[in-house]
Amino acid sequence: MDTGTTAFMLCCIIGLTLMIPGLALFYGGMVSVKSSTNMMMMTFGAVALVGVLWVLVGFSMVFGTSYGGFVGSFTEFAGMKDLMEPMTTVAGLPVSLFSIFQALFAAITVALISGAVADRMKFGAWMIFAAVWAVLVYFPVAHWVFAFDGVVTENSVGGWIANKLHAIDFAGGTAVHINAGAAALAVAIVLGKSAMFGQLRKPHNVPLTLLGAGMLWAGWYAFNGGSALAAGNSAAIVMVTTFVATCAAVLAWLAVEKFRTGHVTGVGAASGAIAGLVAITPACGAVTPIGAIFVGGIAGAVCVYAVGVKEKLGYDDSLDVVGVHLVGGVVGTLLVGFFASEGMPNAVNGLFYGGGVDQLWRQAVAAGAVACYSFAVAFAIAYVIKKTMGIRISPEEEEKGIDTAFHRDSAYELEFA
Numbered sequence: 001m002d003t004g005t006t007a008f009m010l011c012c013i014i015g016l017t018l019m020i021p022g023l024a025l026f027y028g029g030m031v032s033v034k035s036s037t038n039m040m041m042m043t044f045g046a047v048a049l050v051g052v053l054w055v056l057v058g059f060s061m062v063f064g065t066s067y068g069g070f071v072g073s074f075t076e077f078a079g080m081k082d083l084m085e086p087m088t089t090v091a092g093l094p095v096s097l098f099s100i101f102q103a104l105f106a107a108i109t110v111a112l113i114s115g116a117v118a119d120r121m122k123f124g125a126w127m128i129f130a131a132v133w134a135v136l137v138y139f140p141v142a143h144w145v146f147a148f149d150g151v152v153t154e155n156s157v158g159g160w161i162a163n164k165l166h167a168i169d170f171a172g173g174t175a176v177h178i179n180a181g182a183a184a185l186a187v188a189i190v191l192g193k194s195a196m197f198g199q200l201r202k203p204h205n206v207p208l209t210l211l212g213a214g215m216l217w218a219g220w221y222a223f224n225g226g227s228a229l230a231a232g233n234s235a236a237i238v239m240v241t242t243f244v245a246t247c248a249a250v251l252a253w254l255a256v257e258k259f260r261t262g263h264v265t266g267v268g269a270a271s272g273a274i275a276g277l278v279a280i281t282p283a284c285g286a287v288t289p290i291g292a293i294f295v296g297g298i299a300g301a302v303c304v305y306a307v308g309v310k311e312k313l314g315y316d317d318s319l320d321v322v323g324v325h326l327v328g329g330v331v332g333t334l335l336v337g338f339f340a341s342e343g344m345p346n347a348v349n350g351l352f353y354g355g356g357v358d359q360l361w362r363q364a365v366a367a368g369a370v371a372c373y374s375f376a377v378a379f380a381i382a383y384v385i386k387k388t389m390g391i392r393i394s395p396e397e398e399e400k401g402i403d404t405a406f407h408r409d410s411a412y413e414l415e416f417a
Helices: 003-030 036-063 095-117 123-146 160-165 173-191 206-228 233-261 266-283 289-306 309-313 321-339 358-387 395-400 402-407
Strands: none
Touching: 003 036, 003 095, 003 206, 003 266, 036 095, 036 123, 036 402, 095 123, 095 173, 095 321, 123 160, 123 173, 123 358, 123 402, 160 358, 173 266, 173 321, 173 358, 206 233, 206 266, 233 266, 233 289, 266 289, 266 321, 289 321, 309 321, 321 358, 395 402
């Protein structure tokens, strides 16, 4: 057991956990004052729910021996049995530590979807959706992407994207961001437009959003760097590419914003940072620092335009989960096929480094498969909830504010003399 790497991963788990309030603040600042508490509650509720599901069946479904490359055994590690022994290790780590690291990936992925349904989804419906989607979509897709052959037990067989397709996804561009973004699109369509759709919806607290984005940026070093599963050169390189891609994305987003509107905004800076972090997630171990600048810059510029598509297509993705996470995830996943360099930890050349289109088509298949599967299943889950218990609050409750109607916790108690 590698004690240095174990200490490093313990620190990464703390960083990942700080992404929970980071996401809550990022989303909570962007919605109206009437639904800020609800928005944050959706993050905390999803994390708590997925954490329990992870121990019961999630770890086993992701890292258990595969059924045809599609999903791991439901029972092999159910309840995480036999995995608490001191000498049970993954890459020199206690398997319990590896498990909690991956559990936080699952929890944050589910929580990301909530940004698409702000102001109008019943909290109970959200919790049911989150639970069912985690089991039917996140756990199988994470198995496709993260379960390499022999990762937990010597003879275990893993998922098809990791072991058959050999697409590169260092830390979750497909399993996390494309997955969550496609689900967000599906549930937003089923849920329908909010009363404010098409109008200017101002965030109630831009500093909260910027603070949340900063916390997410800090936590992303753990997200990406920890995926190296070792305190070494690969983790260091990944942190460099993560940093510089995010910087480039902020600059690109603000430049496009200035060109289009004549202004640069705090929400734009925060959104640009997240777009860059999303795009570099699959590519952080494949591209050089210069390649990372291109990945972040392209993602920042593309995602600005992507967030405006919802008005033209008529779906209400309240906080632009589709425009940032789905589109940013696709951009980052595909750009691996162009900018990957064999001198980096993933040791593969992309098109611009003499590798031809071999890696590019693998990236495209992975992105397309995850997006299609997640969208289809998420749509079905949301539609069933809509037809049974109901998925949306009433117009009166939406007007009054979801915080007061459902939680009795307003974000602020304002008294005037």
